[in-house]
Amino acid sequence: MVPVGGEFFYVIEGPATAAGQGIVVTTRWRQQKKNGEWGKPQSAGITIADIPQLADAVDREILTTLLGAADPYMAGYNHSYPRTTFNLSGPITDRALRLLASIRRLYLRGEGDPLDVIRPVSADTGSPWTFRPDITTADDGTVHLHGRLTRDDETMALIEPQLLLPAGYVIARGALARLEHGGAFPWLARLRQSGPAVIPPDAASLLVEALARTGVDPSVLPPALQYEVVDATPRPAVKIVRPPGLERAHYRLDSQATPVLRPKPPHNGNFWRTGEFSPLFDAFLAAARERVSPDA
Structure with a gap:
């Protein structure tokens, strides 16, 4: 009725x-x-x-x-x-x-x-708010990860909005505005919830890999952590396996190439394979925090 x-x-x-x-x-x-x-x-x-x-x-x-x-x-x-x-x-x-x-x-x-x-x-009919990851390296090699929202000449802390929506909207200061997160909404949500993160030096490559898998623009990274995505040429391969106790062997055709992340010149470093890596943002950041000493 x-x-x-x-x-x-x-x-x-x-x-x-x-x-x-x-x-x-x-x-x-x-x-x-x-x-x-x-x-x-x-x-x-x-x-x-x-x-x-x-x-x-x-x-x-x-x-x-x-x-x-x-x-x-x-x-x-x-x-x-x-x-x-x-x-x-x-x-x-x-x-x-x-x-x-x-x-x-x-x-x-x-x-x-x-x-x-x-x-x-x-x-709010103004310009969209944009998520800007801030990633810096300290003298001890630790990587500091935080971020902010920007629009024109305005800046807003991640904890200020009343609600952030993955669909590309933010409710802040009593208004519904557009939000451009560049596919990095999981990082935005995690930093908003947990605050800035400190990543130990030996986990920096994992951080880069996780950022790449979520589409974060590599230009926001410090120069030493910037990378290029290189697609390898597919190579057909046959894998033959005969389980114990069976007369017949099993084979599998595999022609999938594994992209790699290459450190951007002039910096040197290892190749980081994306492979089947599936970043679990909360688990990764929590584990990283545990590995940082209290003085880091």
């Missing part, structure tokens, strides 16, 4: 969104009192059949978009039942967020906030 005599508003649920459940948006409804004040917000369940009955064309467009969003958490859900929660992911995210921010009825519930504590979010 569509409420009458009030207005819809929309809340980005920070805790659920930060937990990796997509961008979680809930719909709420508030009634205006005779004195002009708004009454206590209530959850507002919506079905597809309710859309044509809505008086506000913008709400019709927004809710149609939300209901049409692919939501893996709602697989098998009977869409004739009202929904109050929507998980945005994929191509529809940009359209939905632009619509939501444009109507001045978008709010954010931050992590740790009660259900009734929400803060307004406006649309």
Whole structure:
């Protein structure tokens, strides 16, 4: 049933969104009192059949978009039942967020906030914020990894935003703005959570490899750590194995080349194979910290 005599508003649920459940948006409804004040917000369940009955064309467009969003958490859900929660992911995210921010009825519930504590979010139409990794080497060979957000002549600490979204958005200073993280969002999220990291000298090559696997621009690295990606020429190979106790041998064809990371001239160093390396950012940084002495 569509409420009458009030207005819809929309809340980005920070805790659920930060937990990796997509961008979680809930719909709420508030009634205006005779004195002009708004009454206590209530959850507002919506079905597809309710859309044509809505008086506000913008709400019709927004809710149609939300209901049409692919939501893996709602697989098998009977869409004739009202929904109050929507998980945005994929191509529809940009359209939905632009619509939501444009109507001045978008709010954010931050992590740790009660259900009734929400803060307004406006649309920031300025330049995107850009994640800038700051990587330096100390005299003792340790590598210091931190970062910041920049825009034009502005700088923002990683801990300042209220919410960072892998889809390329940031909610900061009460506004929803674009975010360019260059594919390095895992590093951005980890540095925001744990703070600057100190990497011991003998783990520097692993750091470079992990940064390369996540698409971080090598130009942000200190000169001694910059690299070039070299693709090796594929070489067909046959591997023959006969397990113990079996008369038949097994063979496998392999023509996959393994790219390598080559230190950028004029610096010398080993070749770091990317191989099957899969960087686990939190585990890597935690292990690196354990290897650094208290005085490092």
